[in-house]
Amino acid sequence: MEPFGNAVHACSYGDLNARTVVIFGCGPIGCAAIAVARVQGAARVIGVDRNQYRLELAERMGAHALVRAGDGPVDGAVRDAARGEIDCALEMSGSSVAVASATRLVRPGGWISLLGLGDQPDVIDLSNDVVMKGLSLYGVVGRRIPATWERTTVYVKGGIVDVEALITHRFALEEIDAAMTLMKSGQCGKVTLTPV
Numbered sequence: 001m002e003p004f005g006n007a008v009h010a011c012s013y014g015d016l017n018a019r020t021v022v023i024f025g026c027g028p029i030g031c032a033a034i035a036v037a038r039v040q041g042a043a044r045v046i047g048v049d050r051n052q053y054r055l056e057l058a059e060r061m062g063a064h065a066l067v068r069a070g071d072g073p074v075d076g077a078v079r080d081a082a083r084g085e086i087d088c089a090l091e092m093s094g095s096s097v098a099v100a101s102a103t104r105l106v107r108p109g110g111w112i113s114l115l116g117l118g119d120q121p122d123v124i125d126l127s128n129d130v131v132m133k134g135l136s137l138y139g140v141v142g143r144r145i146p147a148t149w150e151r152t153t154v155y156v157k158g159g160i161v162d163v164e165a166l167i168t169h170r171f172a173l174e175e176i177d178a179a180m181t182l183m184k185s186g187q188c189g190k191v192t193l194t195p196v
C-alpha cells in the first residue's frame with residue numbers, strides 16, 4: 001500500500017482518460033503512477049529518468065515511451081515521445097531541471113502534481129510557464145484519507161495493478177544495511193524488509 005497510495009494521490013488532480021501524461025522520476029512511486037495512469041485510461045504515458053534500471057521498470061509498469069534524462073532539460077525528447085500535446089506531468093524526482101521542464105512542456109490549462117523533494121531551490125518561469133498558460137500546480141503530501149486509500153485498496157486487492165512487479169528485492173530485517181546500500185545505488189524498485 002505504501003508508497004503506492006502516494007502515486008494514486010498524485011494522479012487524482014485531473015481526468016487522465018485519453019490524456020498524455022509525463023512522469024518525471026521512475027522510482028517506485030513514479031512507476032506506480034505509470035500503472036495508475038494506464039488504469040485510468042491515459043492515452044500515452046511517458047517515463048523520464050536518468051537511471052536505466054528504473055526506465056526498464058517503467059516499461060514493465062506500462063510506459064508507452066521512455067526518455068533517458070541527463071544533466072540538462074529533456075524537453076525536445078519528451079515532446080517527440082508525446083506525439084502531440086502533453087496534458088499533465090507528475091513530478092516524482094525532485095529535480096529542479098525536471099520541475100522547470102514540466103512547466104514548459106504541459107499544455108495551457110494543464111496540470112502538474114509535484115511530489116518529488118529536491119535538494120536545491122527550483123527556478124521556473126512563473127509568468128510565462130505557469131500564469132500565462134493557466135497551469136495548475138498541486139503539491140502532493142502523502143495520501144488523501146480515505147479516498148486514495150480506498151482506491152489503492154481496490155487496485156491492489158483487485159489485482160488491477162500488478163504491485164508485485166514494483167517489488168524488485170526482498171530482504172530479511174537483519175539485512176537492512178545491504179538493503180540500504182542497494183536503495184542508494186538506484187538499481188532497484190521497491191525494496192521490502194521482512195522480520196524473521
